[in-house]
Amino acid sequence: MNNNDIFKKLRVALQLRDDQIVEILELVDFRISKGEVGNFFRNEDHEKFVSCGDQVLRNFLNGLVIHLRGTKEEPKVPSEVIAGHKKNDEAAAKSTFKATAKAPAKGVRPNKTVSKDPSSKRPAKNFSNKKREPGPVERVKYTIKKK
Secondary structure: OOHHHHHHHHHHHOOOOHHHHHHHHHOOOOOOOHHHHHHHOOOOOOOOOOOOOHHHHHHHHHHHHHHHHEOOOOEOOHHHHHHHHHHHHHHHHHHHOOOOOOOOOOOOOOOOOOOOOHHHOOOOOOOOOOOOOOOHHHHOOOOOOOO
């Protein structure tokens, strides 16, 4: 197991985003960009993969101690800090994926407006094996005349 694997497992276990990792590293005065942090988490066969050095992992772990426990003057409860990570992730997901209205392309009719009232939803389709009535296209009989 190499430093990259350890770094990945800590990131997943603590539910950290790249910008949070950058902030943790800044707690110990170690400056690194968000893009450089992302390169540590790539596959080994990717062209921009970077091997995580001992210095980066060491500084991350030292910063993580300060991030989770706080300082002597301002102690923190680690479980509350980790719970805050989850809340921040949910808030970020809601703010990033808001639906935006797009102008319809030329020659395309705009979609009908959809109400957000749950009672106005269409009923679920019934996929039972009942016979259904043939549609108008299926009722047409074609005859091919031979010469």
